[in-house]
Amino acid sequence: MLSVLSKMISVKEALKIVEENAFIPKVSEVSLLESVGKVLAENITADRDFPPFNRVAMDGIAIAQTLDSFKIETIQYAGEAQKSLQNPENCMEVMTGAVLPSGCNTVIRYEDIEIQEVDGVKVAKISIPLSEISQGQNVHRQGSDRKMGDILLQKGLKISPSEIAVMASVGKASVKVEIPPKVAVISTGDELVEITANPLPYQIRMSNSYMLSAALDRVGVKANLFHLTDDKEELFIKLQEILANHDILLLSGGVSAGKKDFVPEILANLGVKKLFHKVAQKPGKPFWFGKTEEGKTVFALPGNPVSTFLCFCKYFLERRNEVVVLDKDVFFKPNLTYFVPVKTYFQDGKLMATPFEGSGSADFANLTDCDGFVELPAESQVFKKGEVFEFVRFRF
Secondary structure, three states: HHHHOOOOOHHHHHHHHHHHHOOOEEEEEEHHHHOOOOOOOOOOEOOOOOOOEEEEEOOOOEEEEOOOOEEEEEEEOOOOOOOOOOOOOEEEOOHHHHHHOEOEEEEEHHHHHHEEEEEOOOEEEEEEEEEEEOOOOOEEEEOOOOOOOEEEOOOEEEEOOHHHHHHHHHHOOOEEEEEOOOEEEEEOOEEEEEOOOOOOOOEEOOOOOHHHHHHHHHHHEEEEEEEEEEOOOHHHHHHHHHHHOOOOOEEEEEOOOOOOOOOOHHHHOOOOOHHHHHHOEOOOOOEEEOOOOOOOEEEEOOOOHHHHHHHHHHHHOOOOEEEEEEEEEEOOOOOOEEEEEEEEEEOOOEEEEEEOOOOOOOHHHHHHHOEEEEEOOOOOEEOOOOOOEEEEOOOO
């Protein structure tokens, strides 16, 4: 057993290798509206202060000092150049979004005043206690949100309508985005048939490729699906063609120790450098990962559905740092990192996890009751109720 384990790398090492050799997408510049749903490939900075001037936040009057009543000099509309208050004992009517007139520091809402005409002059009288008026109220100060040069959006964000609004506000008519990788999802195995087929007693319908394709679709990646049989010559020819036309390959099956598990050998013959094969984990131990000189990456995942899905979630998807609290003891003797499917729930402000043990890596139907995998480290054999561990989420 020790000799077998010595050939495997740890989960931590495997994850580090994958992250260091991640596919680097190409960048393209597209029009602002074409960028929706794509990944931002540049930082977006403020080209001026936000807001760019002292902005009136409510319709009302702008004043320089707190008095019982004010003569109204004129009106400051939104979109007009800044006007100046001529007499500090007077006021100016102001509209939401307008520049705060020069000489003013406070805005009082229309709801808190009464406007009357006295001897042909419009006068605004305060209708609330003067103690309720504070200097600077209802004024959105220049630069209070962001300063010129501040980073508003970090590259790597997925662009949604809110990001479009921010970019429009700084005049980004076009924006640099990542070109989505061309991804191939490949199922291997003579036992597999299409989902529309009526399987023979020794056959099963394909499910892994549809599972991976659906997971990719959720993160905005469209995949091409392929099924290859366990014929060595066909595998070589088809994989050569697929590799030439895609940036990332996700294979399912053909990487273990079976007589027809040809995938690692064929990938090597196609010039894909093996970066590791076999990880000290359960499920998903036979996981293979490699890269070409051109920067294309290949994830050759074990064929059992739970193994496939765990490896995809742990190593392919962008990770969120989450932890859960076990709600019962778990025992696991082998010196492997153990990924246990769990159902989560909140209790007393903590994210709790109920483990589903012993279902096996082929029991993918069990995943419909779960939210992710709790990651139990290889250094222990007993994992106690109440202990906190990392969580690999797949249900959002």
